[in-house]
Amino acid sequence: MFRISALALCLLAGTALPSFAQAWSYTGGDGETVTLDAVPTRIIAHQDAAAGLIPLGIRPVGIYADSPIEAAKALEGLDLTGIEIVGTAWSEVDIEKVAALDPDLIIGEWWDRNGAWSGGADVEAALAPLAPLTGVAASDSIVGMIEEYEELAASLGADLDDLAIARSKADFEAARAGFQAATAAKPDLKAVAVYAGADAIYFADPAGAAELLDLRSWGLDLISPEGVDAAGNNYFETVSWENADKYPADLILVDNRSASTLQTALAQPTWTLNPGAAAGQVTDWPAFWLRNYAAYAGELEKLTAAINAADPDLAP
């Protein structure tokens, strides 16, 4: 009885609040608080923010992406019908399309290491005059970021008790339990995350990637490269293909933002110097793009299968 009335109250509140034109305020990842007279409804979101919000039921009117939509890994599998695409390259956004959409709010992500919003300073300068810009911060845990998206979505009127959301979360919890069981069963398995270029192999520093920190906290022994590049590229250590075995690992995670990265790796004659690569123990690294439980569950299941199939005693 009590539960039903509570639910009724929630429903009432959910529908009634906007009509009262309640003031809305949110403190973004940059520490600044945005306050509006009413809960914003016309939202333009960066692709990563959209990937966090759409599964929670908050549909932006426009999305600015870092690449053509079909190549934007974060948006894979999301229903984008009716959403206008106002940018298809990093640092670029179509101001006229944005203005025509008459947005109340723009949601990006704050990247503290760069001191910039998604898309960089140019996008911020272009969008800021049209509507307030806010969003969560890219942090040290994807789960933490998803929780911040839930908070933001709730403030925007999302119903987080929606069954689909609960199901995604349950799927994720199951996938995470499976992943933890897999890593617990193979405590000696060593893994390393890489990006492969034609010029060099790039070993990722887990400290710079929220999903790698998550994986490490769930028991995966991820190698940290000794010296991360100083200038510009401080998320990786660049290593010549002659030293592709500098960090020997049983399992190699390859950046899957573009399918051609793995092709480039396989085409290198010294790719197989690394024992994991020689044994074909290679799987996807969902690099920097996970923003919701459904995508996370799918990637975790792939990783779990790779760990279960891997021989953990290849690397010294």
Add this chain to the structure above:
Amino acid sequence: MTAPVSDRGRKAARLGLGLLLLAMALVAIALLSLTTGARAIPAETVWGALTAYDPASTEHRIIQDLRLPRTIVGLLVGAALGLAGAVLQGATRNPLADPSILGINAGAALAVVLGVAFFGMTQLSTYVWLAFIGAGAAMLVVYAVASLGREGATPVKLALAGAAITAVLQSIINAILLTSPRTLDEVRFWQVGSLAGRSIDIVFQVAPFLALGAVLALATARLLDGLSMGDDVARALGQRIGLSRGLAGLAAVILAGAATAAAGPIAFVGLTVPHVARAVTGPGYRWILPYSMVMAPILLLGADVVGRVISPPGEVQVGIVTAFIGAPFFIALVRRRKLAAL
């Protein structure tokens, strides 16, 4: 009365000795290229990898899979670029002629960019064919445009048509790259010019073309000497100048197209080296061509070795190093001595 003859004999002996010394320097650079890299491998291990290959040895694999193909590609591409530059400068009588001025580089680059942007090709082995087709097509268009009008494809018209077509192709390339960051990301390493990551398969793909082009180029030496005296003199000597120019152009397209296919567009080698060769040998393509053919790979492989060690742990691509070395060198050359009027 025999003085002129023995003078000529002495000159030939001197130039022959010079060529021998350069060839020895080339061998030395090639050995340096085999022993230099991000991984320290002792010289005797390098020798072992070449003479008694052991697939179980990591060091042997690195020599055989990375440094040997890279060195061979450097030798072939360097020789091809040097020859192509010398032949083009002779055939067009333009001291600034090099593969880039006749649209060859831009044509190859456009073909690769189109392949990546619209057909999803991302592997070096497919770039080779794209680049080759693009280089040939661009050269044909340039020649066709230059041939319009009564006097046919004169050197000046060839250079102008080449510059114009290059500008057109370059703007198309830029339009595609600016709207497709993915393509830019894929081709930017190819576009600078590099010897890294080339497998031995690429050597086999381009070697037949390079051999054909080299034979053809060396065979045009006499024709180029005729052309260097001016069209009227050449014609008076009974030379069919259109045919001569066509043969030389064909040799240059085959050479530059195959070189660009294998290593990407590399600037300055084809432009600079023939001038250095000419400064040593004096006029006469009988010597300029072989000198260019030996000097250019010395420059290219030398630049590649420098690029490998200059900024560890990464590498600087050979196209960047040759531009860095080539540009000031070329300026010095222009300032020190009047460029030979061709």
